[in-house]
Amino acid sequence: MKRSWMALTLALGLVLAQSTYTVQPGDTLYSIARRFGTTVEALQVLNSLEDPSKIAVGQVLKVDGQPQAPALQRLSAPFGTLELPREASQGQTFRVRVHSEAEVTVRFLNQRYAPQGDSLLIAIPRLQAAGVYTISFDAAGSSYSAKLSVRAVEKGRQALTLSPDTAALLQPEKVAAELARLTDLCKSGPSTQLWRGSWRKPVESNRITTIFGIRRSYNGGPYRSYHEGLDYGAPTGTPVFAPAPGVVGLAEALFVRGNAIVLQHGLGVCSGYWHLSRIAVKPGQQVRTGDLIGYVGSSGLSTGPHLHFEVRVHGVPTDPAAWLVRAP
Ligand SMILES: [Zn+2]
Structure with missing residues (x-):
């Protein structure tokens, strides 16, 4: 025995x-x-x-559990100390810590950022070419730079066929205007970080129907775009919960995304919930982790009931699954 x-x-x-x-x-x-x-x-x-x-x-x-925490480089700049990873993957978010008395500006991939407190989050665009990039820090008249290597990730490909009716509905100006609004919302919002630790899943479903980052081609065209969120298959009416504390930045019917909610979580991070059947929150409302915000549906350009969940950092889509496993 x-x-x-x-x-x-x-x-x-x-x-x-x-x-x-x-x-x-x-x-x-x-x-x-x-x-x-x-x-x-x-x-x-x-x-x-x-x-x-x-x-x-x-x-x-x-199966070795959680993705590893990134290996950090700690650097001494003339104006203070910096902490950032040595590498990051396409579609991944990384954190930069800046300890300095001076006001520091960070430049990376043609964008300028101002850290809030000592923290800055940056997302690597999904289609950024793999390679070694320079990240620059400017403060008090001096400049300092570091290297960060971007790793490629393979997420597969998906060829979609749109009916002529749907294709006709997708007028480029309308689509671009909707995206611009979301991007702007994600660049504003609370300056302090509202979440602590990993996020909760926004819906009780283990059926992920489309992962983040899969390359997409429409009607036989080139694989120019990719899926910007994580899709959960769930019946219409399934409750959707806030995965982390936030402020409701948008709660209304949109053309492409249908009944949509955007939550702002601070530090330039926002999350989106598209194609809902019903919205249960109002703009400006504060939500806590686990609060009901809406219900799964198939509104907007959608082929069946599902929740599209996405996370953007300064407007750049990043892999939501990573936020559920180990939030930056
Ligand atoms: Zn989706």
């Missing part, structure tokens, strides 16, 4: 310590996530899985 317990403990220890898992008959990504004390999102991120329902028996998955 004692012996079999020991063997069991040993076997369990080995299972938990290993960093890959071979899919067995009857496994789902959800059951594997539960078994390893992780989440479906984490496994999808680790394994770049497009469709969590499509895992095959014999497939080898990485």
Whole structure:
């Protein structure tokens, strides 16, 4: 008896310590996530899985839990100290810490940023070419620069066909105006960070139907765009909850995105919820983690009930799954 317990403990220890898992008959990504004390999102991120329902028996998955915290470089500039990662992936958000008495301006990829307090969040655009980039810091008449390498991520491709009616509805000016409004909203909002720790999932569904970052082609055209959020399949009327504290920046029907909500979370971070059947909040309202904000639907340009959830940093879309696993 004692012996079999020991063997069991040993076997369990080995299972938990290993960093890959071979899919067995009857496994789902959800059951594997539960078994390893992780989440479906984490496994999808680790394994770049497009469709969590499509895992095959014999497939080898990485299961070593949470993505690693980035390796930081600490630098001494003439005006203070800086802390930033050495590398970041396409579509990933990273944090820069600036400890300085002087007012510091940060320049990266042709954008200028002013840290709030000592913190600044920057998202690497999904389609930014992999390579080594310069990040510059200006303060008190002196300048300092550091290198940050951008890693490529492979998220797969998706060819979509739009009906002539839908294609006709997508007038470029209308589409651009809607996006510009969202981007502006995401660049404003509270200057202090309202969340602490990882975010909660906005909907009770483990059916991720489209991951962030998959490259998209419409009607046989080039793969010029990508999916800017994370789609959860869920029936119409399923409640949608705030994944983190925030202020409602927008709550109204939009042309492309249908009934839409934008929450502002501070430090230039906002989250979006599209295609809702109903909206349960008003602009200016403060929400806490877990507050009901609306209900899943299929409004706007949508092919069926689902929640499109996205997170933008200074207007740049970033992988929402990462915020659920380890918020920056
Ligand atoms: Zn979507």
